Amino acid sequence: MTTPDPTDTGTAMQAAAHAWLDTLDRPARAAGTGAAPGPGAQDTERRRWFYTPTDHGGLTLFDQDQVQQQRAMQLVSTGLSAAGYATVATIMGLENVLDRAQGWPVRPARNRFRDPGMYYLRVFGDPGPTGAWGWRFGGHHVSLNNLVVDGRVVATTPCFLGANPASTPLLGGGVLRPLGAAEDLAGEIVRGMPAEILEAATLSETAPPDLVTANRPVVTPGDRPLPPSAIRRDPAPGAEPVAGTEDVALAASPSGVPASAFDDRARDLLRRLLSAYLDRAPVGIAPSARYEDDAALDEVHLAWAGSTEPGRPHYYRLQGPRLLLEWDNTQGGADHAHSVWRDPESDLGLDVLGEHLAQDHRTDER
Structure with missing residues (x-):
């Protein structure tokens, strides 16, 4: 095919x-x-x-x-x-x-x-x-x-999807959870971790109130969650971060634990978790196949904050080369989910656009 x-x-x-x-x-x-x-x-x-x-x-x-x-x-x-x-x-x-x-x-x-x-x-x-x-x-x-x-x-x-409510009852005992896989797969991974690996993956016992990178156009080391008022107006850059979120700040190197420390079951769950974000894009665009390679998967780090108990406030992120995925479900009694897929090197296509514009400039000079 x-x-x-x-x-x-x-x-x-x-x-x-x-x-x-x-x-x-x-x-x-x-x-x-x-x-x-x-x-x-x-x-x-x-x-x-x-x-x-x-x-x-x-x-x-x-x-x-x-x-x-x-x-x-x-x-x-x-x-x-x-x-x-x-x-x-x-x-x-x-x-x-x-x-x-x-x-x-x-x-x-x-x-x-x-x-x-x-x-x-x-x-x-x-x-x-x-x-x-x-x-x-x-x-x-x-x-x-x-x-x-x-x-x-x-x-x-950036590709952002959220859900409020994150879980909605349906007739006959059914439940509507549009982003349920992104929550459940991550929970399965951390709840199956040995204690020492979970400790290394945990950034904070308290989950941040929202995504660490918020709606910034560019991802930068040191980013911390912004207050809601900053996310709703222009410009988000320059706003004071939420107090007490230093432990979850974005670092230049991935935080948490690498997939190389995972057992086979956790690695399989991680691949499925990646697809819950990356397969939002059409076939041929989605980069999920990249992680079929074990070496590429090994470079993905998982970091966690908050409770590992289902239904309690929690946050996680997956970070690796050209990859940053964030999840936060803390608001509304952990019934209000935010998730985002970002490419720190090429969000909004800024790197490709820069090269394209430079190429046009070189062509004009000829």
């Missing part, structure tokens, strides 16, 4: 982006588009990303008709696997569940605060087979960021 090439996905994204843009009138198109990825201030808007219920920038689903909404979701689907798309659609639907659970809250600027229509789509640049363009889709608990260069998908991170 031939593995799809990233160019195939880039072509699908291009077609879907044009199909959506072609339905928009001038005001809607102005809201739904942004400057092409480029140097300096030109790229500031594309590098903004959020996972809170705030203005993510772009055209909301609420402000689109049914055809436009469908085409918007077709574009979103091109950046996700089938399972990834189903998970995103489920998370968006949880806004209705959360609305009821919180007593139908309103805010001064929004009559409906928990709103499955408040998801924003924006296309940056002109989708085409050459040059750089990208798109961003985000709203409460979803942030998808994609960059395409010369027809090839070169970046799909």
Whole structure:
């Protein structure tokens, strides 16, 4: 079986982006588009990303008709696997569940605060087979960021998915847990660790209140969780970190214990855990196959904070070369989960974009 090439996905994204843009009138198109990825201030808007219920920038689903909404979701689907798309659609639907659970809250600027229509789509640049363009889709608990260069998908991170509630009862005793695998697999690993390995993996007995890297556009050693007010507004950089989170600060070298210290069962669980994040992306884009190689898996470190008891507040991260995965379930009585997949070297495609722009500059000089 031939593995799809990233160019195939880039072509699908291009077609879907044009199909959506072609339905928009001038005001809607102005809201739904942004400057092409480029140097300096030109790229500031594309590098903004959020996972809170705030203005993510772009055209909301609420402000689109049914055809436009469908085409918007077709574009979103091109950046996700089938399972990834189903998970995103489920998370968006949880806004209705959360609305009821919180007593139908309103805010001064929004009559409906928990709103499955408040998801924003924006296309940056002109989708085409050459040059750089990208798109961003985000709203409460979803942030998808994609960059395409010369027809090839070169970046799909940061990729954030959350769930509130993390667990919802269904009829007949069923339970809806959109991110349950990312929680359960990690829990199985740590609860099966020998005491000395668990001790080495544990950063703190207390879990941080949110993701350590928050919504920063660039991952930097020393990052610590930010207060909610900083995550909801611009700019997140420069905000004072949450007090008492020094033990979980991001370090230049991976914290915790490497997979080389795991037994075979834990290594199998770790591969499945990695796929719960990396297989959000389409086949041919997702890098999960990389970890079929034992040497690559050995470089992945797992760090834990908080309780290892199911249903109690906890945090973990997986870190290795070009890999940072974070999970936090501490809010709402450990029923409010956040998870993110990041590539510290190429979030938002900044390294590839820089090389592309430099190559264009060299070409212009000839």
